[in-house]
Amino acid sequence: MTPFTDRLRSVQLARQSLLCIGLDTDVTRLPSHLPRTPEGVLEFNKRIIDATHDLACAYKLNLAFYEALGEQGWSVLNATRRHLPASVIAIADGKRGDIGSSSELYARSLVQELAFDASTVHPYMGRDSLEPFFRSPGHGVFVLTLTSNTGARDLQYLKTGGKPLYEAVIARVKRWNTNHNLGLVAGATRPAQLKRIRSLAPQLPLLIPGVGAQGGDLKRAVLNGCNREGLLAIINAGRNVIYASGGTDFAEAARQAATTMRDQINQVRSPQR
């Protein structure tokens, strides 16, 4: 089985795209001609995927948006995931983290049954809480490191051994990465720290949320987040792509927004290639 990091690199090279589209579809923000129901969410997702799948290296589904659909949430999540072509990376953004026996169940559900290619996880409970996710080399695991929200300052910057806690997380992730499938979540809202994170982990995939609606600067996220080849940064775009238009042209507008963003990313990273 190809280790996740190698697969990600291949996909990014083949598609010439570092763009990840966040399918965080809020039923209350669907275009007005679609029903505000779980079926409407699925229809929306399928049309976004159909209109953009050649432009992105990955899609990220935040599980909160599917759990919010209640009884039908799992089915919409499953059907959306099945609609993604095998040529892109499907990321389950569930930020899991539990004791081993519970983590086994979460992993069975996300890795095996829903067959996501990658997951996001919380580091706080340590190695054994994450091992069920990273056991399979083909499955990528992005460990929360320095997040894009304001609350990141509450714990992640605390000094331990003279360094911020998130650097202690990086050191552990590097140690645990014997399957060549671990990565880090590092927010675009913290460009200087992102640069430092890339220097500490030159070859780990970085999942970078926070561009756009959350205020992160795209250019600096790309420059600071890529490795020396101009790869292994996954730049997540959420609301500014999927809600580019609230009208019947929403899919075409999403395609246009995704094209622009992919190209902007490539312009910035091109000197490094």
Add this chain to the structure above:
Amino acid sequence: MTPFTDRLRSVQLARQSLLCIGLDTDVTRLPSHLPRTPEGVLEFNKRIIDATHDLACAYKLNLAFYEALGEQGWSVLNATRRHLPASVIAIADGKRGDIGSSSELYARSLVQELAFDASTVHPYMGRDSLEPFFRSPGHGVFVLTLTSNTGARDLQYLKTGGKPLYEAVIARVKRWNTNHNLGLVAGATRPAQLKRIRSLAPQLPLLIPGVGAQGGDLKRAVLNGCNREGLLAIINAGRNVIYASGGTDFAEAARQAATTMRDQINQVRSPQR
């Protein structure tokens, strides 16, 4: 609205029980006469609840076990929660933690739609990631502090400002506790630290997993976890209660195991009352 901590205290006093029953029902471990299906899990849960609800102050449902049921998971979770009497505390053990907008959705689902009385959350992303859960004073929020698994050592013991990271978590939880509804998760597998945690947080509810299958000592968990009134420790018993028998007498056996455990807890805490 009664703040969660006051309600917990009232429930524990009225029922004279600190016992929490973990409904972490594994479809592969159902008694052989029940179907190994989501319906079987619900039937099992209902019979366990019917047989034990006068003995416990709380029930804790680890969401991993329900997510593992796939399409029917949400319905089984919802129906199990609805089957719990209003006189006990229903805890959603989902260990959530996400940026504000996603956390809002998780909270809407668990706090409002499923109407759980309390939730567990990860501290790593800080205050704004938890605020949607603790905004409502009636909803209890248990922040992971020192967990019962081996991986707890990877980050939670790291020294920051001369103290372990989990003490920094406690300091923040105390600061955020303006609604009188925050608590801590502290594993029974670490009795000395549990004593220290109680001394640092004399009036916070402590959710204490790890007794039984995970090896934690019940007596020390109770002595070290209770406040001066002999209250506000929630002692979770999982597998040793719900799987007390694998036969048709499983509910009666669970009742017997729960009675024994409630009484053992009360014997230990009685000198403090």
